[in-house]
Amino acid sequence: MRYEIAIEKLFALQARGVRLGVDRMHDALRFRRFDVDAMPCVIVAGTNGKGSVSAMIAASLTAAGYRTGLFTSPHLHRFTERIRIDGRPIGTREAARRISDVLAAFAAPDAPQVTFFELSTLMAVEAFRDHECEVAVLEVGLGGRLDATNALPGVLGVITRIAFDHMNYLGNTLFEIASEKAGIVRSGMPVVVGTREPEALRAIRSSARRRRAKAIFIDRDFSALPEAEGASLYVQTEGREIGPFSLALCGDHQRDNATCAVAALVRLRSLGFRIPDAAVRRGLSRVRWPARLERIAGSPELLLDAAHNPDGSAALAQHLGALPARVRGKTRRARRVLLFGVMSDKDYPAMLRILGPLFDHVVYAPKLMARAASVRELRRVQPGSAARSVEAALARAKKLAGPKGLVVIAGSIFVVAQARALLLRLPSDPLIRM
Numbered sequence: 001m002r003y004e005i006a007i008e009k010l011f012a013l014q015a016r017g018v019r020l021g022v023d024r025m026h027d028a029l030r031f032r033r034f035d036v037d038a039m040p041c042v043i044v045a046g047t048n049g050k051g052s053v054s055a056m057i058a059a060s061l062t063a064a065g066y067r068t069g070l071f072t073s074p075h076l077h078r079f080t081e082r083i084r085i086d087g088r089p090i091g092t093r094e095a096a097r098r099i100s101d102v103l104a105a106f107a108a109p110d111a112p113q114v115t116f117f118e119l120s121t122l123m124a125v126e127a128f129r130d131h132e133c134e135v136a137v138l139e140v141g142l143g144g145r146l147d148a149t150n151a152l153p154g155v156l157g158v159i160t161r162i163a164f165d166h167m168n169y170l171g172n173t174l175f176e177i178a179s180e181k182a183g184i185v186r187s188g189m190p191v192v193v194g195t196r197e198p199e200a201l202r203a204i205r206s207s208a209r210r211r212r213a214k215a216i217f218i219d220r221d222f223s224a225l226p227e228a229e230g231a232s233l234y235v236q237t238e239g240r241e242i243g244p245f246s247l248a249l250c251g252d253h254q255r256d257n258a259t260c261a262v263a264a265l266v267r268l269r270s271l272g273f274r275i276p277d278a279a280v281r282r283g284l285s286r287v288r289w290p291a292r293l294e295r296i297a298g299s300p301e302l303l304l305d306a307a308h309n310p311d312g313s314a315a316l317a318q319h320l321g322a323l324p325a326r327v328r329g330k331t332r333r334a335r336r337v338l339l340f341g342v343m344s345d346k347d348y349p350a351m352l353r354i355l356g357p358l359f360d361h362v363v364y365a366p367k368l369m370a371r372a373a374s375v376r377e378l379r380r381v382q383p384g385s386a387a388r389s390v391e392a393a394l395a396r397a398k399k400l401a402g403p404k405g406l407v408v409i410a411g412s413i414f415v416v417a418q419a420r421a422l423l424l425r426l427p428s429d430p431l432i433r434m
Contacts, residue, residue: 036152039135048161048253049257061265061268064276070139075429078429079429143169144159159204182204189213190214249292291305293305302408303409310351339363348373394407
């Protein structure tokens with residue numbers, strides 16, 4: 001089966017929607033006779049930062065000599081990006097073969113009726129097994145307690161920043177949201193916690209206490225030392241100072257993410273993994289995670305960031321505020337233009353209140369899918385111009401910014417992905433919903 005046909009058939013499963021729960025995933029693993037105890041897994045949950053932290057941990061494990069699988073979602077351009085071996089996505093030929101195999105298997109009358117995400121998770125862990133990975137890093141898709149990744153036994157859990165997002169699934173308070181994400185905690189399993197929100201901490205402490213799990217908290221058990229000359233990162237953990245680390249990913253928030261990743265890697269050492277400090281340095285300095293404060297040179301310059309909720313928007317705003325002023329002549333600064341699109345279930349009024357004042361113009365991307373907010377809805381919050389396509393929105397934003405300006409593309413990973421594919425001329429799969 002050709003890759004394009006396989007992807008079309010796989011993406012059709014999205015019609016089943018989001019159905020939280022781990023029972024189907026347990027059934028699917030048994031149906032495929034998958035030995036869940038054969039491969040140690042690191043499970044990474046959180047509202048923001050979980051993808052970056054997962055990528056940092058995986059890159060460092062690879063640098064330490066471990067054959068490492070990394071499962072993340074959603075993808076930017078191609079489905080294969082979700083399943084990486086030692087940092088490289090599986091090939092389209094292998095993906096097509098795996099998709100064809102699992103679709104045929106789960107078409108049987110006695111097969112569990114799995115969702116798109118569950119099948120994706122299954123294909124990832126089967127690929128890791130077949131490629132003889134020694135460890136896998138799994139980014140939770142949604143929440144934690146009822147996510148498909150939680151059907152895999154983890155040797156270590158990581159919970160990154162907790163903020164408001166997906167409230168229709170996870171709850172309307174930070175305590176409820178954190179309780180769902182703390183569902184990854186298992187009996188006796190250590191968990192590294194990178195959030196500082198008091199409500200979230202209360203929920204995570206409660207979950208860890210009930211399961212007799214060792215919780216390791218930022219600012220208590222590990223922390224970044226005050227920034228030194230050259231902006232290197234030093235981490236204090238388990239009674240020692242580790243560093244310096246040079247970070248490949250930009251933004252102050254990545255210092256917190258890297259600090260969590262270092263604490264997780266140090267904890268893995270205590271579980272028997274051989275991870276020298278030099279491997280952590282290589283991992284953090286070489287990791288790539290596109291569309292996270294990613295700069296694309298040009299006239300104007302472009303900045304792509306998958307900020308898709310108020311917390312992510314605040315991190316983007318902080319980064320923009322820290323950029324050096326670029327002045328044309330003596331009085332006029334370079335123009336900044338925001339190209340924005342967002343899902344309607346996000347708190348886009350809060351996002352636009354955070355980002356809007358930082359820009360001279362806002363250009364709204366067209367509604368790419370049913371879940372997306374319309375331009376009319378967005379204009380009620382923040383005035384802006386519209387375009388009929390992402391390509392046209394990109395052209396308008398660049399014109400408004402001028403050759404010396406800056407275009408920032410944010411709000412929805414789907415808009416960012418489409419713009420990035422246009423800018424870098426990258427092949428992309430059809431648009432997905434999850």
